[in-house]
Amino acid sequence: MSNYFSFARVHFPLIKDQRKNKTLFAALLLSCFLFSSMVQAQETEPRRFKTSGAMVGFGNAFSDNTYYKIFYFAGDFSWSFSKPRKKDFLAWYAEPQVNPVRTRRPWDIEFGVNLGLRNYIKINEGLYLYQMIGAGPHYMSARLERQARGFIFSDNFAVGAFTKLNKKNLLLNLQFRMRHLSNANLKLPNRGINSYNFLVGLSKSR
Secondary structure, eight states: OHHEEEEEHHHHHHHHHHHHHHHHHHHHHHHHHHHHHHHHHHHHHHOOOOEEEEEEEEEEOSSSSOOOEEEEEEEEEEEEEEOOOSEEEEEEEEEEEEEEOOOSSSOEEEEEEEEEEEEEEEEETEEEEEEEEEEEEEEOOOOOSBOOOOEEEEEEEEEEEEEEEEOOOOOOOOEEEEEEOOTTTTSHHHHHHHHEEEEEEEEEEE
């Protein structure tokens, strides 16, 4: 009997230590799993879709008896309202521009800024389609029969696509837009100038 108690006193502490070690190992393993899950969740958390870049392009008026050709030099900036969690999401855009214009005279100019909304549709990580609508104040120096020179509004509707060019988030921007210029009857004549326009640009997403 004394031999049995001697054996228990020697080995039971070892058994208790083994149980403590197993419990500690399980706790460490669970902690590592939770930490890994948190890091992965942070890495996959969507960020706001933001772009900044520039565009050039060409437009031609299709209004009756109007010779008006636009050469675009514009900035292009957009920022999604929230972190995109779906394939389609909404953003605002801003487009400052200075555009040489060819009319019956050798050259004129228009300049201003457009503000509006852009709806993106994410096809995959390298391709975003979009449609946008916006307007903004401009100044036009051209003298035309159907439209008074001076302060005008530029109304725009466009469709386009961003496609990724490299791993550094450089994007090619291709766009087709319809455009209307008029001045809300602030000055006559005010029959408006309608044009179709093609633009191409480079942007950086952040």
